[in-house]
Amino acid sequence: xxxxxxxxxxxxxxxxxxxxxxxxxxxxxxxxxxxxxxxxxxxxxxxxxxxxxxxxxxxxxxxxxxxxxxxxxxxxxxxxxxxxxxxxxxxxxxxxxxxxxxxxxxxxxxxxx
Amino acid sequence: xxxxxxxxxxxxxxxxxxxxxxxxxxxxxxxxxxxxxxxxxxxxxxxxxxxxxxxxxxxxxxxxxxxxxxxxxxxxxxxxxxxxxxxxxxxxxxxxxxxxxxxxxxxxxxxxxxx
Numbered sequence: 001x002x003x004x005x006x007x008x009x010x011x012x013x014x015x016x017x018x019x020x021x022x023x024x025x026x027x028x029x030x031x032x033x034x035x036x037x038x039x040x041x042x043x044x045x046x047x048x049x050x051x052x053x054x055x056x057x058x059x060x061x062x063x064x065x066x067x068x069x070x071x072x073x074x075x076x077x078x079x080x081x082x083x084x085x086x087x088x089x090x091x092x093x094x095x096x097x098x099x100x101x102x103x104x105x106x107x108x109x110x111x112x113x
Numbered sequence: 114x115x116x117x118x119x120x121x122x123x124x125x126x127x128x129x130x131x132x133x134x135x136x137x138x139x140x141x142x143x144x145x146x147x148x149x150x151x152x153x154x155x156x157x158x159x160x161x162x163x164x165x166x167x168x169x170x171x172x173x174x175x176x177x178x179x180x181x182x183x184x185x186x187x188x189x190x191x192x193x194x195x196x197x198x199x200x201x202x203x204x205x206x207x208x209x210x211x212x213x214x215x216x217x218x219x220x221x222x223x224x225x226x227x228x
Binding site: 004032034036041042043044045046049090094100101102103104105106 | 117119153154155156158161169203205215216217218219220221222
């Protein structure tokens with residue numbers, strides 16, 4: 001069965017520091033992978049997605065993620081965090097042509113001034 | 114209005130009430146979704162509609178009844194809910210349920226409290 005694990009429930013970083021949020025997936029083939037962000041009181045917004053090709057994908061707001069097949073991972077990174085990045089981040093996987101997104105439990109990011 | 118809108122944003126109801134959640138998408142999409150987001154749990158897919166036909170019903174209790182009258186509107190009718198149904202209910206839409214076009218756009222959600 002498909003599943004997504006985000007090992008870190010809560011992360012705190014200082015403003016200006018680099019960030020890496022971990023995501024591991026379980027799926028029999030190469031899935032479609034997504035990162036979404038949810039600010040308080042808001043719906044989810046797509047940050048970036050991986051379908052195929054270059055394993056390093058660029059997204060909005062300065063985020064990037066790298067797909068590593070050997071590690072079944074799709075970690076999200078940002079070189080310098082801004083206070084406005086404080087939010088909850090969700091990794092999701094979709095089996096090809098199933099139309100269903102499977103989400104991880106989410107990682108709450110807190111940014112210290 | 115742009116994107117995906119949901120009304121109401123907040124709803125408090127008793128266990129014997131009947132209420133409905135409304136979702137509208139202004140993106141010209143053909144697929145719409147209902148998700149449940151409970152505290153400390155992953156988002157749970159409840160229903161998927163493609164071209165107004167239900168294509169997925171994820172073992173959701175019958176006290177939740179979806180309706181998709183056209184490709185722009187999606188409702189979730191609620192009756193005799195339980196306190197454990199209190200959650201944020203998110204609506205989403207995408208161009209298609211086919212994975213290559215399944216970038217989902219989410220509404221802000223309805224915060225439901227069942228007393």
